[in-house]
Amino acid sequence: MKRLVHAELLKVGTTRLWIGLAIGGAALVAVASFAVLAVAGSAQGIASGLGAITSVADVQKLVWSGAAMSFFAVVLAATMATGEFRYGTIGATYLATPRRADVIASKLLAAIPLGAAFGLVGGALPLAIGLMWFAVKGEALPFGSGVPIAVAEVVLQCAYGAALAVCVGAAIRSQLVAILGLLGWSFVVEPLASALVPDIKPWTPTTGVPGAFGAPDPHVFGHAAAAALMVLYVLGALGIAVYLERRRDV
Numbered sequence: 001m002k003r004l005v006h007a008e009l010l011k012v013g014t015t016r017l018w019i020g021l022a023i024g025g026a027a028l029v030a031v032a033s034f035a036v037l038a039v040a041g042s043a044q045g046i047a048s049g050l051g052a053i054t055s056v057a058d059v060q061k062l063v064w065s066g067a068a069m070s071f072f073a074v075v076l077a078a079t080m081a082t083g084e085f086r087y088g089t090i091g092a093t094y095l096a097t098p099r100r101a102d103v104i105a106s107k108l109l110a111a112i113p114l115g116a117a118f119g120l121v122g123g124a125l126p127l128a129i130g131l132m133w134f135a136v137k138g139e140a141l142p143f144g145s146g147v148p149i150a151v152a153e154v155v156l157q158c159a160y161g162a163a164l165a166v167c168v169g170a171a172i173r174s175q176l177v178a179i180l181g182l183l184g185w186s187f188v189v190e191p192l193a194s195a196l197v198p199d200i201k202p203w204t205p206t207t208g209v210p211g212a213f214g215a216p217d218p219h220v221f222g223h224a225a226a227a228a229l230m231v232l233y234v235l236g237a238l239g240i241a242v243y244l245e246r247r248r249d250v
Contacts, residue, residue: 001105001106004097004102004103005106005110007106008107008109008110009110011080012076012080012110017076017079018076021072021075022072022118022121024072025069025072025073025121025122026121026122028068028069029065029066030125030129032065032068032126033062033065033126034129036050036065036126037062037129037133040052040053040058041053053141056144056147057146058142059127059130059142059143059146060149062126062127062130063123063126063127063147063151064153064154064214066119066124066125066126066151066154067122067123067154067214068122069121069154069158070115070154070162070210071161071186072118073115073118073119073159073161073162074161074162074165075179075183076114077161077162077163077165077169078165078166078168078169078175078178078179078182079169079175079179080110080111080114080166081107081167081168081178082170082175083175086175091250100242100245100246101242101245101246104167104170104238104241104245105238105242107166108163108166108234108238111162111166112159112163113159115158115161115162115163116155116158116159116162118162119156119158119159120151120154122154123151123152123153123154123155124151127147127151153213153214154214156210156213157210160230161206164205164206164233164234164237165182167238168181168237168241170241171237171241173248182206185206190204190205190208194207194208201220202219202220202221202226205229208221209226209229209230209233210226212226
């Protein structure tokens with residue numbers, strides 16, 4: 001399994017897609033961070049509920065905004081599973097490793113550290129920008145134990161999103177359908193369903209569950225319950241992907 005995971009990481013590393021997604025995600029997070037810092041505490045910011053950054057809790061909110069990086073990690077992870085079907089290399093992969101469950105599991109294990117790496121960038125970048133912003137003003141950025149915890153929560157969100165996406169991609173096979181489906185589900189289906197039926201929000205796999213590791217929300221589960229659901233959702237998606245793949249032709 002170790003060699004399979006290494007092979008999956010090598011496949012990703014020899015393409016330029018991860019570089020483009022990493023740059024795009026970092027650019028989005030950076031622009032959002034600068035925008036928040038520029039508006040925070042101004043009349044416009046206060047009117048929008050964005051007060052001045054004066055506490056560790058405020059810095060945590062800034063760091064949590066880096067969770068937007070998870071959408072780029074999701075796209076990368078989805079292509080890890082669907083790319084082989086798109087380019088016809090899956091046949092050679094299964095000839096080298098006939099156990100399809102091992103192939104899908106190796107993709108999952110490779111997607112987790114990749115997602116975590118994206119999350120580390122997403123969580124650390126707003127913090128670095130905040131430090132520079134306050135340094136330029138000659139002030140100290142409020143810092144406490146909650147700040148690195150917030151960075152770790154962003155890392156967890158991205159790692160979870162990547163793990164779930166690679167399983168969904170393996171189950172669907174079609175790259176376009178998998179990516180659009182995952183993003184559409186996250187941006188449209190779940191928010192709409194949660195608005196219509198608020199009680200289901202804590203159970204939603206791509207917004208409610210990872211949302212427990214972010215800005216405080218009374219409508220989502222606590223960390224322990226959310227973490228347990230994350231594991232169950234990933235294992236469930238993995239089981240479905242393996243079940244379908246064993247019963248389909250290449």
